[in-house]
Amino acid sequence: MSSILIKNIGTLVTGDIENPLRDADSVYIDDGVVRQVGQAIDVPSDQVVDAGGITAIPGLIDSHSHPTFGDFTPAQNSLGWITHYLHGGVTALISAGELHLPGLSLPPPPQVALSLALLAKHCWNNLRPSGATVYGGTLLLVPGLKEEDFDAIAEAGIRLVKFIFYDYSLLPNGEAGRYVKWAKERQIKVKIHSGGVSRSGVSQVAGFDIIQQLSPDIVGHITGGPIPMPEEDVVKIVTETDQYLEICSSGNLRMTARLLEVARDQGAFRRVLVGTDTPGGTGVIPRGMLREIGFLSSVAAVPPPMAIAMATGNVGRAHGLPIGLLKEGRPAHLVLLDRIQGSVAEDALDSFAKGDLPGVSVVITDGVIRISGRSQQTPPPERPATIQGG
Numbered sequence: 001m002s003s004i005l006i007k008n009i010g011t012l013v014t015g016d017i018e019n020p021l022r023d024a025d026s027v028y029i030d031d032g033v034v035r036q037v038g039q040a041i042d043v044p045s046d047q048v049v050d051a052g053g054i055t056a057i058p059g060l061i062d063s064h065s066h067p068t069f070g071d072f073t074p075a076q077n078s079l080g081w082i083t084h085y086l087h088g089g090v091t092a093l094i095s096a097g098e099l100h101l102p103g104l105s106l107p108p109p110p111q112v113a114l115s116l117a118l119l120a121k122h123c124w125n126n127l128r129p130s131g132a133t134v135y136g137g138t139l140l141l142v143p144g145l146k147e148e149d150f151d152a153i154a155e156a157g158i159r160l161v162k163f164i165f166y167d168y169s170l171l172p173n174g175e176a177g178r179y180v181k182w183a184k185e186r187q188i189k190v191k192i193h194s195g196g197v198s199r200s201g202v203s204q205v206a207g208f209d210i211i212q213q214l215s216p217d218i219v220g221h222i223t224g225g226p227i228p229m230p231e232e233d234v235v236k237i238v239t240e241t242d243q244y245l246e247i248c249s250s251g252n253l254r255m256t257a258r259l260l261e262v263a264r265d266q267g268a269f270r271r272v273l274v275g276t277d278t279p280g281g282t283g284v285i286p287r288g289m290l291r292e293i294g295f296l297s298s299v300a301a302v303p304p305p306m307a308i309a310m311a312t313g314n315v316g317r318a319h320g321l322p323i324g325l326l327k328e329g330r331p332a333h334l335v336l337l338d339r340i341q342g343s344v345a346e347d348a349l350d351s352f353a354k355g356d357l358p359g360v361s362v363v364i365t366d367g368v369i370r371i372s373g374r375s376q377q378t379p380p381p382e383r384p385a386t387i388q389g390g
């Protein structure tokens, strides 16, 4: 695999919410891994990217996605949607369940849910549309699963299970609690569909009480997907639990602004995750993650480097994945971006701060340049990076 030296980076965003900016202007990548980050790195490389003073960020990770199979979604009969998201700076997507499979009964019988998760995981292991990684095969938790089913998914490398269709009137029988225990014993994360009913019409309503009883790792779309739980429940989850708080583009913007207010007061920004909860009724939104970062930065007053960390490093940490940080030893997924001509912003971070979309110039995944010059999904960046070699 080839090596890349990126030089003349204007601003480097790390994805680490504790230390979101780093004083560095160059990144050296070899064999798919970030090897060096620093000032004026000068090593021979197969390709040289001159960033020309623009901003580098880790590849965005959509914390809540609904892939089905391949680069097609039956949710909106849309082809090439993952490629379009890559052009919106999204280098990885985490499945919240392959529940849009045409004809799938909801909730699926337990053996169907298990089979679907294993099949999806198998397929996504072998498929990276345009270079994007899909963490697929998320098991939909339904009544009737056995402990050996959790062995099977753990062995397949599945790292996420999700409550959405589980009938919570069954909680007194202890089964759902055992699912959480079995998952955690196998280092599998548990996510829950929170709030009101989804487009499926059969997802279960979950607010603070259910979430407190189940104790999942991640409260999925806490500010609505599309309907949030009552505001007092949102506040209690921030103040009384240590769960991850996932914000999705499918949600309620007023509640998102409120969540950030409470999270700021609680010093809980490290628990906030960003996703889109698409494809679905909200559509296919290639610029969804960029827009979400812009909303958090410009309306909810989150400093842009921290809002980016909520869409990168926080998501990787919450899901137990090695991605989301632009630092030595991590997989080389990164994006170069800048202000768009005509914007009042000075650069990419200032664009987010002012609520403007930035323009994507370069996207690298696994140490390979997938997009160069400009994205097909954003207006062109004012100062596109230039590439030599390769």
Ligand SMILES: [Zn+2]
Pocket: 064, 066, 096, 225, 277
């Ligand atoms: Zn969802």
